[in-house]
Amino acid sequence: MQRKIIIAGGGTGGHIFPAIAIANALKKIQPDTEILFVGAKGKMEMEKVPQAGYKIEGLEIAGFNRSNLFKNILLPFKIWKSLRDAKSIIRNFQPDAVVGVGGYASFPILRAAQKMNIPSLIQEQNSFAGKSNKILGKKARKICVAYDGMDKFFPADKLILTGNPVRNNITQSAVTKQDAVQHFGLSENRQTVFAVGGSLGAKSINEALQPLLETLVKKNIQLIWQTGKPFYETAKAAAAPYASHVKVYEFINVMDFAYKAADVVLSRAGALAIAELCVVRKPVIFVPYPFAAEDHQTSNAMNLVNKKAGLIIKNDAVQTELESVLFSLLQNKALMEQMEQHIGTLAHPNADMDIANEVLAIIR
Known part of the structure; x- marks a missing residue:
């Protein structure tokens, strides 16, 4: 049975390369899996993801600008619009699961998926969880982490220590x-x-x-x-x-x-x-x-x-x-x-496959 999966997030190479590694691992396990990426318009994922051979849709979203507060005036509108666009992307694509890798586009897509009762998985890359992931973690099925002691941010029963995916x-x-x-x-x-x-x-x-x-x-x-x-x-x-x-x-x-x-x-x-x-x-x-x-x-x-x-x-x-x-x-x-x-001793060379298996496990 063909699976359809959305992978959301990006903004920097640190989010995009692991996301592509997870997509490649999913394809290795189930070659007919259909994968759609969702990123932030104008960010490097819009270029890097198609280069890796995957489709991507862009959301009109930006992060909170700490250095220039004036630039945040349009932020509430952008968040509202990106949540609305996220819903329509999910309705059109009809994914079996949604994966968030962090970065601007992660939040609207996972938030919308959770409201529509679609299974979601968070891949938290850092040892200090960001605000968005802490909110999303309450309703995510699984949270794949790279560091020990992450139960101070997330429900302990959802945590799996997989490490961060590294390029092949x-x-x-x-x-x-x-x-x-x-x-x-x-x-x-x-x-x-x-x-x-x-x-x-x-x-x-x-x-x-x-x-x-x-x-x-x-x-x-x-x-x-x-x-x-x-x-x-x-x-x-x-x-x-x-x-x-x-x-x-x-x-x-x-x-x-x-x-x-x-x-x-x-x-x-x-x-x-x-x-x-x-x-x-x-x-x-x-x-x-x-x-x-x-x-x-x-x-x-x-x-x-x-x-x-x-x-x-x-x-x-x-x-x-x-x-x-x-x-x-x-x-x-x-x-x-x-x-x-x-x-x-801290290396996780198979993190991409471990995370991909967890993604497929939340669908079954």
Whole structure:
């Protein structure tokens, strides 16, 4: 019997890539499953989802703007309209179940589905649940989570610890360290740092790295630097004198190569980044983005720091602390090995299939 499933959410790569991984897993289990994505108009899911081969409908919805309150004037109207549009999408598509992965479009679709008695499942990616998911959790059939201790946000009997889905090209990568280092035009005989700030880059990480380039090269350390678009030209100019040791990219598509080449990773603490780092088992220094909703990135990072599976530098301290934390970690072989072991125990390489099975289970 053919199943019809809506997957709702998006806004950032951190929501979209796991959503696509869940869709692919559903197709693997039941190839005739019909899947419709619902996203927010103007956000990156409207481009990324069709590229992955799935249909998507867009809602006219935005999040609460914390930095410019004036921009929230139309928000009540947008929420009302998106709830109305969500109802008509559900009526037209007639799904057997609805999955919410977080992000703006998640709320209207799940809210409408729950009112129409359609089974819903929430995939909560962070260690600190957002407001929307807390409201939706009361009526969801199942809530798939990536961290322990989530019963402070959700009914304990609905929780399933599945971890966050990671893209197949990372969980199933067969790339060797030698291939990876050569791919970036680097040397196998030097330590390598991989700095990444999510799909849009990280201003504070970029600005803290720039003055350290000369020291990195003096210590014979290599850097793979994903800057994001806004900082790319600045970083390229700064790195030009050190081209043998510092490779600058606006965006890296072959993340499995970058992880494999790295001895230490410098990263934001988004849910997707953490899930990937657990699978690839890399010593990591987190610089959480402090303006994420409910400061969930700090909460995500601390969950690992408390298990001796990562280090943390606060966003406003990265300028002054990065040099000492990074170089002392690179010199401490024992600590690096301990962090690799601890972060590896938190990996969930089959999260996509586990979540897909839970989705199908709420229909039966």
